[in-house]
Amino acid sequence: MWLLPRTPDDVSEGLEAKLNLIEQAKQRSREKTQPRRAPLHQHAGGRRDRWQWLSLGAMVAMLGIAIGLWPQQIVMAFPAAAKLYAQVGVKVNLAGFTIDHVVPRLEYAEGEPVLVISGVVNNVSGRQRAVPKLQLVLLDDAEQEIYAWSIVMAESPVAAHEALSFETRVPAPPEKAEAVEIRFVRSDEITASVSP
Known part of the structure; x- marks a missing residue:
């Protein structure tokens, strides 16, 4: 079932919509016929992204190890860190x-x-x-x-x-x-x- 247009504007809007659909279909068919090529930087992107995430993870792990192993040195360098250590139950004794x-x-x-x-x-x-x-x-x-x-x-x-x-x-x-x-x-x- 099709709805009949009630005003002349409905007719022109309907024609414009059909023309847009036809134009979109033509564009899609052109894209399908052209060979797709990935940019050169995209081929190594998977490996590069993986190494970047691994590097970030390694840096975070090293920071966590440093925070755990050297609390006195960290508090000496950043005195405000003493409050953070105290919140997690680690007492930092700078006086010795x-x-x-x-x-x-x-x-x-x-x-x-x-x-x-x-x-x-x-x-x-x-x-x-x-x-x-x-x-x-x-x-x-x-x-x-x-x-x-x-x-x-x-x-x-x-x-x-x-x-x-x-x-x-x-x-x-x-x-x-x-x-x-x-x-x-x-x-x-x-x-x-x-x-x-």
């Missing part, structure tokens, strides 16, 4: 020391309270290093700093994997003190917080 076995205790001397804080600093760097100064901070229950002081651990460098103990005293500590935070003055990467 850890603060362990922190024990705060309250003693009395001549009836006055004295806060005694002891602990151990370990050289975990695998090489001889100078120990940075320790900063101790007393915090209130809102973790606000209420009192701070520093101590010098050792004048000479400490051998690899050697531990040094420390003890410091605070006579008449602030009553609001709830916790102590200990960190290295040169680096804020290593922090130990304990409640007295």
Whole structure:
């Protein structure tokens, strides 16, 4: 069944559409009769694309290996990377020391309270290093700093994997003190917080 045109415009539009279809059919038949030739660069394209993807994959793999093997060097070069390592659970220790076995205790001397804080600093760097100064901070229950002081651990460098103990005293500590935070003055990467 065919629909009859209702206006003269319908007739002219119908003729134009038929002429376009005829022209398209002629174009297709011309394309079929001409031999197809691929450009020269297209023949090697499959191999080239494969090598490009393999190269990209190898570079990504090497970057992943470097990130996993040398976190300290990467954080030293790009300090913001420390947050990314922390998010995936990798602790990066730029100081080369850890603060362990922190024990705060309250003693009395001549009836006055004295806060005694002891602990151990370990050289975990695998090489001889100078120990940075320790900063101790007393915090209130809102973790606000209420009192701070520093101590010098050792004048000479400490051998690899050697531990040094420390003890410091605070006579008449602030009553609001709830916790102590200990960190290295040169680096804020290593922090130990304990409640007295």
